[in-house]
Amino acid sequence: MSELLEHLQANLQQVTGYIYPNEIELHWSLLIVIYPYVTGLVAGAFILASLVEVFKVKEVASTYRLALLTALAFLIAAPLPLLAHLGHPERSFQIFLTPHLRSAMAMFGFVYMWYLMLVLLMEIWFEYRADLVRWSNERRGVMKLVYWALSLGSRDLSEKAVRFDRKAVYAITLVGIPSAFLLHGYVGFIFGSIKANPWWSSVLMPIVFLFSAIVSGIALVLLLHYVTTMFRRVKPDMACFNKLASFLMYALIIDLSLETLDFIHRMYESEESIEILAQLVVTKLFISLTIVQLLLGTIVPIVLLAIGRFSRIPEEVKRVVFFIAALLVQVGIFSTRWNVVIGGQLFSKSLRGLTVFKMQLGGIEGLFMGIALLILPFVLLWILIKILPPWDQQEAS
């Protein structure tokens, strides 16, 4: 008890104005920032892959498989911050056993399952099936068995079967695009539907989330493409970089306009919460919103990408410019999530005061855990790339 009081006392010193007792400490911390960030990367990477598949964008075709694997790696990691935050990960499977159909939060399990099982895994399976059969024929030992199991024992390499694979991939992609929209739209909905919180409650939330997801996904694939090209020591495919950079720039511009729209809407509507939100934005969120999200995370990258696309600089420099822009976009999108999740809890529901967020270092909700959860998907991706190399195809051709 006294420990708790001392802990609260430390936060209380930095509270301004009037807040309710249960608002002194934030309940959704770093992990809940990471969750929408990671899910956003999944949806974004997948939507990029789908656009490539559906609209047959030849320039970026080489990133298709990489984008799929990226989406899978991040999708596997996506629920972990939630599970860690809830404190009883071993009980999570019960959500699926006794589904609660009117709980928006419980629905995540189903949106997730649909997306993982029926969209992503199936698409990857059809995309890789012929290769899996081939690899299991070529390899010896354990890997032979692994590939055999992954191909579900399939042996058929006939032209007809391969053609069916392609058709299946196309069909799944068509289902996949709305599913990806649903996945991240859902995450936005979770926040946007909280009507008691004026910072969150907005019908634009799912859409803004979606577009920032697309932005972050494209940027991530661009980064990974850059890094993998470097490590594989192959000749960089400039057309691909250019196309990715254009996509990124357009997505950023749409994202920025949506955010601006949301902003103008709030300013004009000027509900009773506007004063405390204005205070929030100019004090507690000034750095993470104005400087990091808006300036470093959106405007600077747009300028960099425009320079890279439309000026005549050497190709190596261009790629570095793209790389930096994509990196800044990641930082920017992360702080977007931060501003939503943390920002939404910094002001009192009485609209009369602000509290502070103190991040822990250790512990299950701490900084180190957060870093580990952000590194994990890259480890998963590395393993996936080892098992399902995304490049074989082109090098063969």
Added chain:
Amino acid sequence: MRLWKIPDQVIRLAVLIVIALAVLIVVRLRFIPDSFGEIGHYRTDALKEQAALTLHYAGMQACIECHDDIGEMKAASYHRNLSCEGCHGPAFKHVDDPGEFSPAVAAGRIMCVRCHGYLASRPTGFPQIIEAIHNPVEPCTACHDPHDPTPPEVPEDCSACHAEIARTKAVSHHWSLSCETCHEASPEHRQSPRSFLPKKPTERAFCGQCHGNGSSSRESAPQIDLNEHGGRYLCWQCHYPHHPEGR
């Protein structure tokens, strides 16, 4: 010949999905507790489990059964709304067996300061002290009876009972007005407040005495057009009379 042959891949996936569904069904049969869903989206047995948890708090009603003297005293005091165990800590065991287990008697200063220490986020008017300068070192109970923190005299001033209003008014634009300017209160109100309630202003014209355009009863009062300003509403539907704000 079959018209349409199901491709090999689809069959393999279908088998996998059927297996997954079968596993799901088996797991459901195995893991869903028996009493789940009988009366709601939870286990009925959970109710029994909750009811069987050890009690820590007994509640004020239980304390008053034996400590009726303290109960009465407290009920008439500033602390009437506080629960006994808020200060004395959980005491269910004590209720069970008073001889065996005694609740804590917090005799220092920390416990009171938890509620009365100055904090900007406490409501205006709540009695607060700065611990370091309010009669330091001595335990609070040396001067204040925790069960009746004020001396039982007929108070002179309205602020003795309406402390929060008085303190609020004291820092407002109306600081210079006495309560009686707006409330006609008989002396009996102080002895038996609820039987002799004072009057409250009832109409706009009342505030107009000082704030109406052209009124001269108070020079420093800002003036408004009584006919236009605020429409048909009573002034105190918009301005809290004890802390009026006009800007």
